[in-house]
Amino acid sequence: MASAVSLSLSLRIIPPSSRTSHAPVISHRSAPRVPPHSIKSIRIRTNLKSPISASALKSTPGMAGEKKKVEVFDSEELLAVQLAKYTAELSEKFAKERGAFTAVLSGGSLINSLRKLCEAPYVDSVEWAKWHVFWVDERVVPKDHEDSNYKLAYDGFLSKVPIPTGNVYAINDALSAEGAADDYETCLKHLVTNGVLATSKTSGFPKFDLMLLGMGPDGHVASLFPGHPLVNEKEKWVTFIKDSPKPPPERITFTFPVINSSAYIAMVVNGAGKSGAVQTAFGNGEKSDTLPVQLVSPEDELTWFLDKDAASKL
Numbered sequence: 001m002a003s004a005v006s007l008s009l010s011l012r013i014i015p016p017s018s019r020t021s022h023a024p025v026i027s028h029r030s031a032p033r034v035p036p037h038s039i040k041s042i043r044i045r046t047n048l049k050s051p052i053s054a055s056a057l058k059s060t061p062g063m064a065g066e067k068k069k070v071e072v073f074d075s076e077e078l079l080a081v082q083l084a085k086y087t088a089e090l091s092e093k094f095a096k097e098r099g100a101f102t103a104v105l106s107g108g109s110l111i112n113s114l115r116k117l118c119e120a121p122y123v124d125s126v127e128w129a130k131w132h133v134f135w136v137d138e139r140v141v142p143k144d145h146e147d148s149n150y151k152l153a154y155d156g157f158l159s160k161v162p163i164p165t166g167n168v169y170a171i172n173d174a175l176s177a178e179g180a181a182d183d184y185e186t187c188l189k190h191l192v193t194n195g196v197l198a199t200s201k202t203s204g205f206p207k208f209d210l211m212l213l214g215m216g217p218d219g220h221v222a223s224l225f226p227g228h229p230l231v232n233e234k235e236k237w238v239t240f241i242k243d244s245p246k247p248p249p250e251r252i253t254f255t256f257p258v259i260n261s262s263a264y265i266a267m268v269v270n271g272a273g274k275s276g277a278v279q280t281a282f283g284n285g286e287k288s289d290t291l292p293v294q295l296v297s298p299e300d301e302l303t304w305f306l307d308k309d310a311a312s313k314l
């Protein structure tokens, strides 16, 4: 993996005690002062001539503060390599610690970026039998429909690794949007009762081990869109939308209390079309209303995986 890394830059020295298994020691160049509620570390895995400057990262309103890391890659290929390593290491950690690994997928380009997990060494070394797979959002369409996030994930990832079928929690596509959201929430409650799914001691909401999220060019995550009232949902675990600005219009989605009760979140963003939202997310854009992505704040750690185009405005 790291063979392609030509530069590692840390904005802040991470004390050994706070390093996690998936945060290898990184070399440190000048350590500019950064505000306490800013990014923990940034690694640039790239040949970029102009690495991200400290000033670009000064303010991160509403984000995960000390628990936030940013990795910038010269190519989507390098990003995919590191994302597989990161995911496999968390899978190992949680399989060892709690005998299960609860992984949440989004739709979109994320699935393609998971492709390295289907290759050596991970296809053989990961304890796939311990995986339980969920969707942060799903379109209310049949599971064999082109718009189905289940179909996308099945074709690009799940059909290529030996996760037990019973551990893959797709929506009930025979129900209405409202019914499917209720049904999915009930399913999660059963999994909390039988211990597959942990509970956050802080929030009381389910605590997924890892959420692998994409972001839209408008800064949406899951099916939580800018300016939509669902962004403010505080009680429900899973809700529904019938007027999604991104087609198709009917979807179910996890709410922010559930998203932010997760242990780890990987925010995986590629392409210049998202550079504006990334810039805003890092507090460097024009003043505007808070984007949904700015509200993402998991309990343990948020890691951004950006390709250089997505990071181009930082």
Ligand SMILES: O=C(O)[C@H](O)[C@@H](O)[C@H](O)[C@H](O)COP(=O)(O)O
Pocket: 106, 107, 108, 109, 110, 137, 138, 139, 149, 213, 214, 215, 216, 217, 220, 221, 222, 223, 246
């Ligand atoms: O069902 C969906 O539409 C997704 O879950 C959605 O939240 C997606 O992750 C982002 O829109 C990013 O999608 P892209 O990576 O394809 O732009």
